[in-house]
């Protein structure tokens with residue numbers, strides 16, 4: 096006799112719970128939804144329905160991977176960010192909701208019809224650059240990352256969301272491959288900002304993400320420090336630098352901002368009221 100969706104879900108949730116997964120029923124439901132290609136409302140309404148043997152086998156494989164601590168998004172291969180769905184692989188950081196604050200800040204600062212030229216430093220999946228290009232139809236961007244593998248994912252996401260003709264993807268360390276004549280109206284970045292020795296204390300799911308997307312030197316500020324130093328050379332006067340940083344880094348970062356070069360417009364808090372994002376304007 097074949098298993099029902101409900102039985103498979105209950106067994107999966109039990110396995111996930113026993114393996115320390117925070118939200119076992121939610122994850123089981125999302126994996127089931129991915130396997131049978133139906134939304135979660137369908138699943139809730141059809142718990143008695145039989146699941147095909149092949150699908151059950153696939154579901155059980157996915158549950159076993161999740162139970163071992165593989166992030167859900169690496170199993171399903173995608174994550175929503177702002178208004179779009181992004182392909183994610185273990186070569187890129189999984190886009191986080193707090194990073195959407197950067198897109199929101201850009202929308203508040205820049206008029207929709209602006210012929211914006213911007214750069215995204217450390218683009219990963221491309222979620223920031225592609226979301227901004229999707230909002231600003233006249234905009235052009237350069238997205239930079241040290242990881243060639245990440246850039247492959249960003250390229251596929253750009254094609255999928257029809258912005259590839261307005262996005263140049265460049266493999267480089269910050270601005271190393273950018274001409275001194277390339278000037279932008281806006282630079283956004285969600286750089287790595289975890290201290291080297293903090294990595295072992297992060298949840299096991301986060302430790303599956305690329306190390307180069309997470310860690311940045313002994314104090315976690317090695318990339319942000321260089322970003323604040325190098326960006327003025329590529330930003331037009333009046334242009335903005337908007338970047339994310341880690342918990343409790345706001346005071347130290349404030350000390351890195353040269354007030355002769357920058358006006359600090361805002362330090363924005365995330366939904367948990369934690370300072371997470373800085374908006375600087377070049378004088």
Ligand SMILES: C[S@@+](CC[C@H](N)C(=O)[O-])C[C@H]1O[C@@H](n2cnc3c(N)ncnc32)[C@H](O)[C@@H]1O
Nearest residue numbers: 188190217218219240241242268269285286308
């Ligand atoms: C925290 S992830 C952010 C990815 C994506 N922007 C997001 O918000 O989901 C940081 C990214 O910066 C890249 N990166 C790290 N150091 C870099 C550097 N010096 N220059 C350019 N990119 C860098 C990493 O490869 C990674 O893709």
